[in-house]
Amino acid sequence: MARTKGYPEPLEKKLRDTRLYEEDTNPQFTKTVEKISMTIPHMCYQCGTCTASCPSAPRSSYRIRKFVRRALLGLEEEALTDPDLWLCTTCYSCTDRCPRDIAPTDVIMAMRNLAFKRDIIPVNFLKTVQAIYTTGHGVPNNDVNRAARKKLGLHPEPPTTHRFAQYIKGIQYILDYFELKKNADRIVKEREG
Amino acid sequence: MREYAFFLGCIAPNRYPGAEAASYKTAERLGIKLLDLEGASCCPAPGAFGSIDLNVWYAMAARNLVLAEQMKKDIALICNGCYKSIWEVNHKLKHNKELRDGVNEVLKGIDMEFKGTIDVWHLAELFYDPNIVGVDKIRDSVKVPLTGTRIAVHYGCHLMKPRKERHFGTTEHPTWLEEMVAALGAEPVEYRNKMLCCGAGGGVRGYDLVHSLDITNEKMINLREAGVDALTEVCPFCQLQFDRGQIEMEEKFGVKYNLPVLHYCELLGLAQGMTPQELALDLHAISCEPFLKKVL
Numbered sequence: 001m002a003r004t005k006g007y008p009e010p011l012e013k014k015l016r017d018t019r020l021y022e023e024d025t026n027p028q029f030t031k032t033v034e035k036i037s038m039t040i041p042h043m044c045y046q047c048g049t050c051t052a053s054c055p056s057a058p059r060s061s062y063r064i065r066k067f068v069r070r071a072l073l074g075l076e077e078e079a080l081t082d083p084d085l086w087l088c089t090t091c092y093s094c095t096d097r098c099p100r101d102i103a104p105t106d107v108i109m110a111m112r113n114l115a116f117k118r119d120i121i122p123v124n125f126l127k128t129v130q131a132i133y134t135t136g137h138g139v140p141n142n143d144v145n146r147a148a149r150k151k152l153g154l155h156p157e158p159p160t161t162h163r164f165a166q167y168i169k170g171i172q173y174i175l176d177y178f179e180l181k182k183n184a185d186r187i188v189k190e191r192e193g
Numbered sequence: 194m195r196e197y198a199f200f201l202g203c204i205a206p207n208r209y210p211g212a213e214a215a216s217y218k219t220a221e222r223l224g225i226k227l228l229d230l231e232g233a234s235c236c237p238a239p240g241a242f243g244s245i246d247l248n249v250w251y252a253m254a255a256r257n258l259v260l261a262e263q264m265k266k267d268i269a270l271i272c273n274g275c276y277k278s279i280w281e282v283n284h285k286l287k288h289n290k291e292l293r294d295g296v297n298e299v300l301k302g303i304d305m306e307f308k309g310t311i312d313v314w315h316l317a318e319l320f321y322d323p324n325i326v327g328v329d330k331i332r333d334s335v336k337v338p339l340t341g342t343r344i345a346v347h348y349g350c351h352l353m354k355p356r357k358e359r360h361f362g363t364t365e366h367p368t369w370l371e372e373m374v375a376a377l378g379a380e381p382v383e384y385r386n387k388m389l390c391c392g393a394g395g396g397v398r399g400y401d402l403v404h405s406l407d408i409t410n411e412k413m414i415n416l417r418e419a420g421v422d423a424l425t426e427v428c429p430f431c432q433l434q435f436d437r438g439q440i441e442m443e444e445k446f447g448v449k450y451n452l453p454v455l456h457y458c459e460l461l462g463l464a465q466g467m468t469p470q471e472l473a474l475d476l477h478a479i480s481c482e483p484f485l486k487k488v489l
Contacts, residue, residue, distance in 0.1 A: 036247060055390045055408045056397070087404060089397045090240055091390035092354035096364050103355060112244040121245065124399030128241040132253075136234035138241065139203035145210060148473050152214045158206035159229035167232030170256055170303040177299050178249045 011081050020073060029076040029114075037110035039103040041071035050094030050104045062087040064094055064104050071107050080115040086122050119183075123191055126184040133181045136161025136168050195325065197269035197314070198261040199227035200279055203235050204429035205271055205456075211473035212429055215462035216271050216316060222334050222465055223326045225319060227269060233257050236278035239351065240396040251292060252299045254282035258313075259305045268313045271458060273428035274394070277351035280313040284358065315352055317427040317457055318361075321369050331376040336466035338378030342487050344460070345382045345416055346370040347426040347435070350390050364388065373457065374425060377464040384419035386411075391426075393434035403445055409438045413450050423453045423484045425460050432456055437478045453481040463488060 007015065030042060044065075051057050051065040062084035070079040079085065088108045095103040115121060128138045135141075137160065146156040157163040161171065175181045205212045220227050234257060242250040257279060261268045268279060286293045287309040297306050320326045348370060353361040361367065365388065371381035392398070392408030412435075416424060426432055435454040443449050455463075459472050469489075474481045 055392065055411075056404070059407045060404060086244075086395075086400045087397060088395050089350075089390045089392060089405070089408070090243075090395035091350040093350075093388070093390070095355040096357075101357075105355070109243050109247065113246055116245050122396065122400045125241045125245055125396050128238055128399075129245065132235050132237055137203045137207060138235040138238045139207050141207045145207055145476075148476055149206075149210045152210055152471065152473055154210055154214055158201050158213070159231050160201055160206070160233045162206075164232045167234070170232075170305070171234055171253065173303050174249065174252045174256065174299060177252075177302065178246060180246065180249055 007083065008081055011078065014078065024077065025074040026076045027074050029074040029079075030071060032114065033071045033107060033110045036113055037103065037106040039106045040100075041068045041102055041104075041107050043100045043102055044068045044072055045100060047099060049097050049099060053093040053097050055089060055091055055093070056087045060084065060087050064088065064108070067111065068102065068104050068107055071111070079111050080118065080120055085111055085115060119187055121187065123188055126188050129175065129180055129184040130188070133172060133175050136171050194224055194226045196226045196228055196266055197319075198230040198264050198266040200230050200233055200236075200257065200261070200268045200270040200275055202270065202272045202275040202429065204433055209429050209432060209456065209473070209476060211471075211476065212271060212432070212456040212458050215456070215458040215467060215472055218467060219458055219461045219465055220269075220316060223320065223330055225269070225316075225326070228264070228266060230257075230260055230264070230268070232260055236275040239274055239277040240394050244396055248295065250278065251282050251286065251296050254278045255286060255296045255300060255307045256303070256305060258283050258286075258311070259300065259307055262308055262310050265310070267311050269316050269319060270313070271316050271427065271456065272430065273315070273349040273351040274430045276313070276315050281358070283309070283311070283313050315427065317352075317370070317373070321373060328372050328376045331373060331461070335377055335464045337464055337488065339460070339464055339488050340378045342379045342422045342484065343382045343420060344374050344379045345384050345419060345421040345424050346374060346387065347391065347412070347424055347431055348388060349426055349428040349431045350394060352427065370425075370427070370457070374460070377460060382419050382421050384421070385415040387415075391431040391434040393430055398434065402441065405434070406438055406442050406445060409434055410442055410446060410448065413439070413442070413448070413452065416452060417450060421452070422487060423455055423460075423481070425455050425457050427457050429456060440478050451479060451483070453477070453479055453484040455481065
């Protein structure tokens with residue numbers, strides 16, 4: 001399953017050089033990641049139990065241990081621009097097995113949050129936001145399903161925002177509060193025209 | 194009769210309505226009444242929303258929690274992804290004042306306040322808990338024992354992990370769902386690496402379908418080696434990944450397994466005498482017929 005991963009060129013070059021340069025490190029990055037993730041990547045001693053537990057590791061170049069190291073050393077660029085950041089299935093196996101009580105999964109989530117602030121995000125994540133903004137559901141109802149529900153003796157629309165659309169206002173308020181819909185629309189438009 | 198606000202999520206009501214129908218009926222037979230949670234939304238998807246902005250995830254999940262608080266009922270749900278959002282945000286907001294204040298600042302705008310007055314449960318854990326239902330009562334409710342069938346269990350990730358935050362004990366080799374399968378008269382089957390993720394979570398299914406299916410394929414190979422008649426799980430998203438995933442794996446990898454995949458509530462429904470029509474099993478991408486022939 002190993003495939004080429006198409007790093008951005010500067011990063012590709014960077015990764016071939018394994019030395020650590022002070023100018024690449026941003027101590028603030030470590031602190032921000034720790035604040036968002038509520039976990040302690042600076043305690044990592046790089047044993048690799050996380051990578052060994054990871055379902056994505058055997059089939060890609062994604063190495064969770066590397067990301068925890070980047071968090072620890074403040075290697076912000078390397079962490080946020082690496083496309084492998086999005087290959088974590090958030091299964092939490094690494095978290096359950098970490099001998100240092102770190103939650104590497106939550107380190108990844110924090111880095112993804114920070115990447116999004118720089119518009120680095122796969123489009124599929126944003127499409128879920130758009131669907132929820134309109135319907136309240138990430139996976140909305142459809143006609144085949146409505147017919148099946150009727151046959152089962154269920155109301156064709158579940159008693160969620162689907163049947164009670166007046167509740168969608170509240171959802172839109174929350175998403176607008178964080179300007180999430182606006183940003184999602186903008187980024188999807190930039191990528192897909 | 195114990196009453197719970199039933200948090201539906203997205204995939205059960207909108208893709209596998211049979212799992213929803215089965216939940217009402219099976220739970221009622223076991224002394225649990227599931228009430229409509231009016232106006233609930235997506236949990237929201239922990240992979241997608243958690244990755245974008247955790248603060249939005251907290252606030253959106255809190256809105257769903259407040260709806261149940263207003264009903265003064267604990268939440269019951271049937272999806273591991275929903276459990277991750279609803280259980281975990283409830284837990285975090287109850288124990289972290291700074292977070293709670295931040296969320297309530299947002300909710301103020303829609304006249305809501307998170308108070309932390311309810312608990313959240315997966316229906317499967319309520320079924321297993323001897324103080325609420327228990328395996329014995331499940332066994333007693335069976336009308337059509339699934340005798341002679343070999344069934345494997347997929348626990349999924351977000352119900353029991355991270356272990357230290359949850360309350361399910363070991364996540365390396367749990368057996369409580371197997372006990373619940375055995376109670377239906379079926380033979381629970383162990384298989385290699387059963388705690389492996391289905392591959393769908395964290396937004397990976399949408400980001401890189403082939404990568405995600407490759408994980409699923411590993412599970413399918415292990416299941417085939419064990420020789421099973423069906424796979425059962427407690428998460429409609431895992432169900433989607435295993436069920437529709439088999440069609441996608443055939444397209445992408447040219448492999449064919451034809452393994453029926455049923456939510457535990459659907460399986461329990463069958464054992465309690467519900468018909469395949471009452472469970473809308475025809476909506477499954479992979480036909481459940483070979484399994485049903487052995488049972489009915």
